[in-house]
Amino acid sequence: MARDGLVIGAVFTGAARAVPDRPAAVLGEDVLTFGELDAAADRMVGALRGVGVRRGDRVVCWNRTTLDVLPVFVALARIGAVHVPLGPALSADEATATARVARPVLLIADDTVPGATVGAAIGVAVVGLGGSAGPTGGAPTPEGATAPDVAEGPGETDPHVIFFTSGSTGRPKGVILSHRTNVLRTHPGSQLEPRGAMVCPYPLFHMGAWTIALQQWQARDTVVLVARADGAEIVAAVRRHRATRLNCVPAVWQRVLDTLAAEGGPGLAGGTLETLRFADTGTSRTPPELLAAIAEAAPNAVLRVFYGSTEAGNVAALDGVDVARKPGSCGVPGPFQEIELGPDGEVWVRGPLLFDGYFDDEAATRAVLRDGRYHTGDLATMDAEGYLSIVGRVGELIRTGGEAVAPGEVEAVLTRTDGVREAAVVGLPDATWGELICAVVVPSDPANPPDLAALRAGCVGRLAAHKHPRRVVYVDELPRTPATGQVLRRRLAERITAAAVEAGPAAVASIADNPPGSR
CATH class of the missing domain: 3.40.50.12780 (ANL, N-terminal domain)
Structure with a gap:
């Protein structure tokens, strides 16, 4: 052919x-x-x-x-x-x-x-x-x-x-x-317009890296690679190349923000990235506080939150004023993407951006590609304006007392509780409830972590009672995937069940033996 x-x-x-003389890619001193x-x-x-x-x-x-x-x-x-x-x-x-x-x-x-x-x-x-x-x-x-x-x-x-x-x-x-x-x-569109350099902190085995690079190359502009997703290295690359675009997962954005904050010194405001016109994030839940900090660090940039996957591409996006207007949402469907929610709330995607299947694995392909739709495994809600909010994974649903609970929905509330820096929610086996909802918390102050009562109080009025955590475990950090920073909930549950949580304070509080009426 x-x-x-x-x-x-x-x-x-x-x-x-x-543009033969224009840099296609830069890494350190190499061009x-x-x-x-x-x-x-x-x-x-x-x-x-x-x-x-x-x-x-x-x-x-x-x-x-x-x-x-x-x-x-x-x-x-x-x-x-x-x-x-x-x-x-x-x-x-x-x-x-x-x-x-x-x-x-x-x-x-x-x-x-x-x-x-x-x-x-x-x-x-x-x-x-x-x-x-x-x-x-x-x-x-x-x-x-x-x-x-x-x-x-x-x-x-x-x-x-x-x-x-x-x-x-x-x-x-x-x-x-x-x-x-x-x-x-x-593809950047039929009319090429000035774009500027984009810094890419993703490693070159990851779909995100090649997607960012191809976006730049189709627009005939420069991608700036970094050897590792280090905050200082990313900040230096943005400034050196006067980059207009930066896309980081939330965990990497936090490293960037920590680097900028350290520039200010005691009592002084931190540094900023004034050349950025677009500050992008996504792949995992992004707390509103982090988004506000990114917006402050990139004062001239449009802030965007993307939801997608290797299989489906960019499924939805939230940007501009909607970032503050729709906290917790990942926006509306992207170009050429058709989204519907299945009976259980699973996100189904149809369109020309879908993958062609899993290599040499017809069973796995049939499991997720059905009737032209990609079954993402993500659970979501959609509001009256068509804005999507991811609340969990099909395989991560917690079944407690006959009710189904999406971990992401509970995490979104816990991270707004005083004293919580980060939180993940997992289900633990329990003879009475089937599974217990366990909050795994990285406290802002390890010496004074929020107790279980404080976490449950923060859920009152925001979540139904059966979604409130019944156990809390404190850790120094949450295990995440290296490339995207997604929390490895299954690994957390296995560690806790095996009594192998080694990081952080060892205190565990539980009301697992409370009768069902206590919900």
């Missing part, structure tokens, strides 16, 4: 022709222009074809955040091969399990990971990632390599990338996104 339609490779061809990226990608096509990579093949890339992988990304798109990134923090066993599911023809790895070990375990060739030429040690770049053969390029419905989900149990699930889907998810 000839290269046709909405394909990712065309993004870089057009940008290199229009890669659109012209350099285009030329390196063309050389890379020859190198990859030289080791047998063809259209439809899957290539696993296991590396830290580095500009070296960008020519590989573009070259794979031009060949029509599928880019499969892995996180550098994975152990050899974890990487082996995930890579084996992808059934790749090649593993490209940098010197920070045990690529040879994983390659041997899954029986594929391994090449090193180094220098702007990309793969080394077994994948030489031919002299005078030319542009890719158009006849062998992909069509728009061909798979472009596979992102593996971060589920902690079971077989890893690879989310397939086509060229067309990724073009539509990241």
Whole structure:
């Protein structure tokens, strides 16, 4: 099939022709222009074809955040091969399990990971990632390599990338996104307008990183990568490049705010990021207090909260005055997204931005893609104006005394209680109630944490009595996913049930033995 339609490779061809000297990506002192990226990608096509990579093949890339992988990304798109990134923090066993599911023809790895070990375990060739030429040690770049053969390029419905989900149990699930889907998810519109640099704190195995990068590249502008999601590094990158856009998960925004606050010193106001025009967040519940602090730190920016997933893209967004007007909401449906709520409140999404299924896993695909709808597993409410609010997960519903309780709904109330810095809610097994609602609290002052009575009092008038916590456990921090900062509730419940909570004060208060009438 000839290269046709909405394909990712065309993004870089057009940008290199229009703005060859403009930086496409920056990491620290390293800069890669659109012209350099285009030329390196063309050389890379020859190198990859030289080791047998063809259209439809899957290539696993296991590396830290580095500009070296960008020519590989573009070259794979031009060949029509599928880019499969892995996180550098994975152990050899974890990487082996995930890579084996992808059934790749090649593993490209940098010197920070045990690529040879994983390659041997899954029986594929391994090449090193180094220098702007990309793969080394077994994948030489031919002299005078030319542009890719158009006849062998992909069509728009061909798979472009596979992102593996971060589920902690079971077989890893690879989310397939086509060229067309990724073009539509990241397209800036038919008229290019001045955009400015965007700082991306996400690691390069995460869908968010490549979505942000493609948004910038389609607009023919610069993405600024950081080696790690460190507050000081992000602040420095924004200021150095006069970035106009920054997207962080709530936990990373807090690091940014802590860095800015430290600039002020005792009795002085903290620093600000005045060049930002858009300050974005999402992926997990964002307390109103954090949103207010972001708005203060980025006084010239439109504040936006996004809700979405690797499978569905950007599902909904809240911005502007609605951030204050609709606290706790994640906004209205995004472009091309149709949202409805199932009988139990589960969010169902339909539209052209959906994924194509889980790689080589028909059962998992059938479980979530039904009648053209993606069943997200998220539970939500929708108000009379059509604003969506996520209240929990289908699999995380707590069944207590015959009632169903969504953890997110309770967490939203607890985080507004005096003395609570962060809170998560889990269900614990109980012979009388089925499950007990347990509040896991990071106190603002560990020496004086809010007791169970204070937490329950904060729920009065805001939540039905059966949703009030009946146990509280104090911890120093909540376990979260590394990339998105989502709370790992299942892990918390397992730790508490096994009496293995080691961080923070060990005090536990309970009214589990109260009779049902006490609700």
